[in-house]
Amino acid sequence: MQKSSASLTQAERSALSDTAMLDAAKDLVLVHGTEKTTLAMIGESAGYSRGLATYRFGSKAGLYDALCKSISRDWLEYLKRGVGEKTGIDAMCAALDAIRQFVEDLPREGRVLQILYCDSASPSSEFPETSISIHKRQRSDVQKWAEQGQASGQIRSDVDPGEVASQYVSYISGMTFLWLTNPETFNFETTNAEMKRQLRDSLAAKQGDGQ
Amino acid sequence: MQKSSASLTQAERSALSDTAMLDAAKDLVLVHGTEKTTLAMIGESAGYSRGLATYRFGSKAGLYDALCKSISRDWLEYLKRGVGEKTGIDAMCAALDAIRQFVEDLPREGRVLQILYCDSASPSSEFPETSISIHKRQRSDVQKWAEQGQASGQIRSDVDPGEVASQYVSYISGMTFLWLTNPETFNFETTNAEMKRQLRDSLAAKQGDGQ
DNA sequence: AATCACTTGCTTGCTGACAGCAAGTAAGTT
DNA sequence: AACTTACTTGCTGTCAGCAAGCAAGTGATT
Numbered sequence: 001m002q003k004s005s006a007s008l009t010q011a012e013r014s015a016l017s018d019t020a021m022l023d024a025a026k027d028l029v030l031v032h033g034t035e036k037t038t039l040a041m042i043g044e045s046a047g048y049s050r051g052l053a054t055y056r057f058g059s060k061a062g063l064y065d066a067l068c069k070s071i072s073r074d075w076l077e078y079l080k081r082g083v084g085e086k087t088g089i090d091a092m093c094a095a096l097d098a099i100r101q102f103v104e105d106l107p108r109e110g111r112v113l114q115i116l117y118c119d120s121a122s123p124s125s126e127f128p129e130t131s132i133s134i135h136k137r138q139r140s141d142v143q144k145w146a147e148q149g150q151a152s153g154q155i156r157s158d159v160d161p162g163e164v165a166s167q168y169v170s171y172i173s174g175m176t177f178l179w180l181t182n183p184e185t186f187n188f189e190t191t192n193a194e195m196k197r198q199l200r201d202s203l204a205a206k207q208g209d210g211q
Numbered sequence: 212m213q214k215s216s217a218s219l220t221q222a223e224r225s226a227l228s229d230t231a232m233l234d235a236a237k238d239l240v241l242v243h244g245t246e247k248t249t250l251a252m253i254g255e256s257a258g259y260s261r262g263l264a265t266y267r268f269g270s271k272a273g274l275y276d277a278l279c280k281s282i283s284r285d286w287l288e289y290l291k292r293g294v295g296e297k298t299g300i301d302a303m304c305a306a307l308d309a310i311r312q313f314v315e316d317l318p319r320e321g322r323v324l325q326i327l328y329c330d331s332a333s334p335s336s337e338f339p340e341t342s343i344s345i346h347k348r349q350r351s352d353v354q355k356w357a358e359q360g361q362a363s364g365q366i367r368s369d370v371d372p373g374e375v376a377s378q379y380v381s382y383i384s385g386m387t388f389l390w391l392t393n394p395e396t397f398n399f400e401t402t403n404a405e406m407k408r409q410l411r412d413s414l415a416a417k418q419g420d421g422q
Numbered sequence: 423a424a425t426c427a428c429t430t431g432c433t434t435g436c437t438g439a440c441a442g443c444a445a446g447t448a449a450g451t452t
Numbered sequence: 453a454a455c456t457t458a459c460t461t462g463c464t465g466t467c468a469g470c471a472a473g474c475a476a477g478t479g480a481t482t
Contacts, residue, residue: 010430010477017431033335035246038467049433054469056431118329121392124244132392163405166389167382170402174385178377181332181343191381194374202412221450221457228458249440260460265442267458 014056020046021053022067026112034064034119064116065127071113072134078102088149089199092142092168096192099172103179103188114180117173139169149203156205164203171195225267231257232264233278237323245275245330276338279327282320283345289313299360300410303353303379307403310383314390314399325391328384350380360414367416375414382406 008016024046028037039060040050057063082098083091103110120131142165149155175195179186219227235257239248250271251261268274293309294302314321331342353376360366386406390397 008477013431013477029334031334033333035333036335039469040467051433051469052431055433058469060468115333118332121329121388122244122246122326123240123242124247128392135389135393136396159408160401160405163401166397166402167405167409170385170389170406171378171382172385173388174381174383177332177384177388178346178381181339182346185347186377190371190374191377194371194378195381197370198378198409198413202409218450224450224458250442251440254459262442262460263458266460269442271441 017046017048017052018056021048021056021063022070025053025063025067026108029067029112029115030108034060034115039063059126061126064119065130068113068116068120068127068130071109071116072130074106074109075102075113078105087145088152088154089203090154091145091149092199093196095142096172096195099176100188100192103176110176111180114176118177118180135169135173138172139165141165142168146203153205155203159203168199228257228259228263229267232259232267232274233281236264236274236278237319240278240323240326241319245271245326250274270337272337275327275330276341279324279331279338279341282324282327283341285317285320286313286324289316298356299363299365300414301365302356302360303410304407306353307383307406310387311399311403314387321387322391325387329388329391346380346384349383350376353379357414364416366414370414379410 021042025037025042028041028045032041039053042063043050043052043054046052053063057066078098078101079095082101083094086094117131119125120128143161146155146159146161146164150157150159150161175188175191179188232253236248236253239252239256243252250264253274254261254263254265257263264274265271268277289312290306290309293312294305297305328342330336331339354372357366357370357372357375361368361370361372386399386402390399
């Protein structure tokens with residue numbers, strides 16, 4: 001069963017058009033935003049008809065949800081590779097580096113993801129789950145790192161891991177948000193350096209403060 | 212020149228319809244989001260015709276920009292009152308309390324403002340200036356507080372006030388964003404308490420570390 | 423291996439809703 | 453009474469979503 005470019009299986013055809021449309025959507029959203037990007041633009045820009053995007057993703061929200069999930073998968077891959085088996089303050093710092101690496105390697109994806117997060121914050125959002133679950137997952141990851149850091153004695157035992165996680169995730173969310181809106185005045189690198197310094201200074205167990 | 216409810220000056224009439232429409236817009240945006248709220252809904256919900264909102268504010272973006280400015284003014288009032296003449300770490304902590312107070316007293320306005328900030332992050336936003344200038348102003352305020360704190364010896368001299376400000380403003384932005392999207396799981400009070408603790412622990416000058 | 427019934431990928435025509443505009447009416451101002 | 457300002461109504465172009473149809477791939481039977 002040979003597959004030339006002229007003869008594809010159904011699955012291959014739809015996979016091809018899917019990725020072509022999601023890719024076109026990224027470019028269009030970067031320029032026009034989600035609202036002014038039309039489903040017709042996406043379909044035609046991907047080399048198909050004006051109707052395909054609607055047909056495939058059901059609705060505009062459906063397409064953006066798929067896009068959000070797709071980019072989120074890429075991001076989680078970066079996070080996993082960057083943090084590895086680290087725990088405690090080291091894991092938190094590594095995650096900050098992973099974000100920087102992600103937006104450096106895939107700035108398009110980083111910006112689009114942030115735009116979609118903003119969209120999903122609207123009360124009328126039809127895809128809030130993806131964004132919310134990502135943030136909840138981030139928070140529980142950080143909480144786990146903090147607990148492990150306390151168990152190993154790296155992190156002082158009198159802080160609440162859950163609140164440390166909330167504070168940390170808030171910083172991440174706001175940092176990426178401000179990076180989106182103020183790309184020129186915002187310096188990822190130095191701001192993250194300050195965050196790392198604060199984490200070490202405020203979380204590290206004092207000398208001889210073993211459990 | 213007496214003013215009964217039936218006989219108003221032109222200025223009074225337009226001021227009345229303006230505030231009525233902005234107020235109606237708040238309620239509608241809270242329920243339907245900015246996108247699914249229509250100008251016709253706003254005008255009619257305020258007791259006027261479907262066309263007034265467009266006529267008065269020029270466009271949907273124009274209305275949301277006016278709404279953003281209006282709520283921002285309220286917020287800056289709270290900030291001013293809460294911070295007063297404080298500087299350094301005290302000012303930063305007072306600003307956190309001011310935010311909590313604002314969303315406690317005016318939860319509607321707090322939520323709508325956050326929704327509008329998210330909207331203005333889109334590349335197609337026609338009112339990005341208001342949101343950006345607010346965040347820039349916040350950042351320069353915090354930087355000033357940090358510099359004053361260093362000058363008075365409260366804050367250690369080896370931190371960069373600009374980066375402290377970036378980190379602080381990132382936290383604020385993210386915190387309010389997460390509060391909007393996860394109102395039930397997010398606790399303003401305790402998360403801010405952790406932030407205050409971190410600020411004190413990581414910024415306070417050590418004993419005898421005078422300039 | 424040829425063909426026929428069936429599924430899936432994709433396109434085109436249509437409808438209702440909305441933003442924005444332009445022309446008009448009513449209310450106040452000098 | 454002339455004029456300005458507040459507000460309304462009729463209209464147009466655009467878009468999301470739907471439904472009907474066409475084309476290409478798939479699988480079973482003989």
